[in-house]
Amino acid sequence: MTVLVRPAPAELSTAPRPAVRPGVLPPPGLLAWVEACPVQQLVPGRGVAVLLPDRAQAALFLQPTGMIYAIDNIDPYSGAAVLSRGLTGDRAGEPTVASPLLKQVFSLRTGQALDEPEVSVRTYAVRVLDGVIRIGDLATGVVRGPRGWRRSAGSSGAR
């Protein structure tokens, strides 16, 4: 895990910015890492989409807390690749993003839809190396992973 400290842009906020760190630790095993973008390119509180090999795509978020998260960009309710364009925030402390289409709220940490236990999206591991965010890809084949890695039945497309 790499910890990166970045000075806060003066015009935005006078509060010191917390350290930036990945919200989900990479699972054990070998991963292929896809370069997303420099941390500086992210607007705190907003997301961007990252194109992954095999036409998959991730939604990558930098929270004002400094946490970085990546989840699948496909909104399981609509099938559209839009989650990176949702509004982030928290619900009782759980970091969230709301789909910009019909506003269902997902945990950024686990990918779980907070109002529907059977729906979730997968999460991706994130790390920051030399100020550049990378997203862990499955290409190299991981045998076991934490819950967030399992692709659940509800996340396979439009309902």
Added chain:
Amino acid sequence: MSTPPTPNQAPRHVVLVGHGMVGHRFVEALRSRDTQRAWQVTILAEESSAAYDRVGLSSYVGTWQREALALPNSTYAADDLVDLRLGTRVAGFDCTTKTVVTEAGEVIRYDELVLATGSSPFVPPVPGHDADGCHVYRTLDDLDGIRGDAEAATERAAHAGRTANGLVVGGGLLGLEAANALRLLGLTPHVVELAPRLMPLQVDPGGAVVLERLVSGLGVGVHTGAGTQSIEPQSDGRLAVELSDGTALLTDLVVFSAGVRPADGIARAAGLAIGERGGVRTDRACRTSAPGVWAIGEVAAVEGRCHGLVAPGYAMAEVVADRLLGGSATFPGADLSTKLKLLGVDVASFGDAMGTTPGALEIVHTDATKGTYAKVVLSDDARTLLGGILVGDATAYTTLKAFVGREVPGDPAALIAPAGANLGSEALPDDAVICSCNNVTKGAICGAIADGACDLASIKGCTGAGTTCGGCLPTVRKLLVESGVELSKALCEHFPQSRAELFEIVAATGIRTFSGLIAQHGTGTGCEICKPTIASILASTSSEHVLDGEQAALQDSNDHFLANIQRNGTYSVVPRMPGGEVTAEQLITIGQVAQDFGLYVKVTGGQRIDLFGARAEQLPAIWQRLVDAGMESGQAYGKSLRTVKSCVGSTWCRFGVQDSVGMAVALEQRYRGLRAPHKIKLGVSGCARECAEARGKDVGVIATDQGWNLYVCGNGGQTPAHAQLLASDLDDAQLVRYIDRFLMFYVRTADRLQRTAAWLESLEGGLEHLRAVVCEDSLGIAEELESAMAKHVAGYRDEWKAVLDDPEKLARFVSFVNAPESGDPTVGFDDSGPRRVPVVLGTPTLPART
């Protein structure tokens, strides 16, 4: 779906003749309680529309939308046991064979027959009463007829350089409604009443003096103590009317509203007993003299007496429904209370309004300067409230009415004291009826609150209170508050304040960042509710770009991409087209953009052109093309000004009296980009025909001969509302000033996602208060509101062009941060059908892992 309980036998057949409000109530009552499916209902309805809100008939004027007056579920579309036959006139019935015959000759057997044929307008046998241009005022069809003549009349009058007149025969409740309808149609109404005063049945001479002054002040000619002698068509299409007091009037049309007669023709023909003054005679169970035949509503003479109001009719409908289901309900007697806003004047009359009870005592408070009259009638010991009359201000009505027949706590004069030592609703006993239309008691409402109903909507839903005339809603709201229901105004879990409070905090502290605001006044990191709300407040209070600095993170997705997201994640772009005006060159540009980017094109309801299917990375290129052609994109998204719709107005239209397009363009240029608690739409019509449907807008402007009438707080959508008249005959500058104040007042004080209509409803003091604030500056904030708007106008810039001019903002318009040149591979379109539609192309599924 659960299967309905199986009846013991085939359902029996009840035939209902007439489908007005009372008939509809009967069917609803019967069907909702008949869980055994014991009855099937056939409705034979003479009118071409299903039951509608006849009480609100005059609100049809201007919208001309029958649906707006439709009663909920009045077509029974989902009910297999109800057969509604519209436009079916009944020729007669036979109680021995138990059959009804329609005018078309169909014979229908019934087990039970319910007559709800209502009344027919009474037309006095004046010479000329059947001339062209003479109307009655009872049905939607009547109003359509009046509209046709009124439009012809205004056109004729405009040619002759005069104003068009309309004469209403009858100065009762309906007569004044009719006069209002004529006024809304652009005619100058005159009311002729035989009695020495207006509304002789509801209002006493003292109240009538105030009423007449108020009504005259609205430009209505009042002729009391006069009969109509003759009506004579003139060569110019007008009618010469002679009154018994010698007055002669030239009028363009005549509306008879001189009372009604029960429509008891088929009952008479069938040999049923008839009341002394007409109507089908029934007992208190609403049974007529023929077995198996019932009568309800205005046609019924219960124990010989007919009732012309909807509440007693509803009570009769409930009685018969109960009886058919084996109950033993009886008609409880009628509450003849009425509260109306006639021509914008409050009139209420309740209980023993005329003080006819022996020994009755009256307390009167009249204020000629304010134009109010209030009277309470008390029992001979001055302790029990018997009735009363309110003119000019009827706010005390609901409370007073609930006390009728009860002992008044404290000094009875306080009941109508001007400052209103007004009785709280907590003083009311549980069995006091709060909603008399639907007979809902205070106990029932408090019970619903105790069971968890915590807002007006849920109380309406579970008790029915306030669903008919809505007059009791202020009292219901008070009950809610008094019951201790804490109506949480917290915006979300991150901010305990309401939107209006946060607005005040931002304005007072000058905090310009979300992080600063949440650190000092909230908790957590925010969410999809508070972020756009704060973004909107920040945008309303400055001219910063919505994507400047930290604000970029707060904007809803649409405001962030300055376009309207569609179901497959692509965007639609709607070029601004102020007032719906567009040049050929602009149209060509729009067409070429659509062609070059493969966009689906649809004309919107707001007089714009919507271009669908643009990917995020295409948006700047599209805006650039618009900017190059001298146009800009527009908000078809966000809580902001959308469009100002207009009709073509006096520049081209032969009817137009003002330049509505010019005004619409000016208003759209002025308010474009304004952020608000909800979307805002405007409309400008060039004459009273209202082709721009301005009364369905948050701000509606309708041209008059003298200037502009300003209507506010209307909307279409899920809960349509008609805009209400705020001010009349304004000149251009006055109009703009009032709209400035109105919009800014709304922007500052409304709740999140509260449209202007709901905001007005929640506003303490309602329309009167709003008028006082906007037109009379009662809060002393007009200057502040105007200068806030002036700041907005001066600070406006093309938000889309600002993105093009800022490389950092522009860089965000990509589909992928790590592959800016790639489009989203899930975006696809299907062109095989009649129109291009979006499809989501699947991504390869990942191998399942365990």
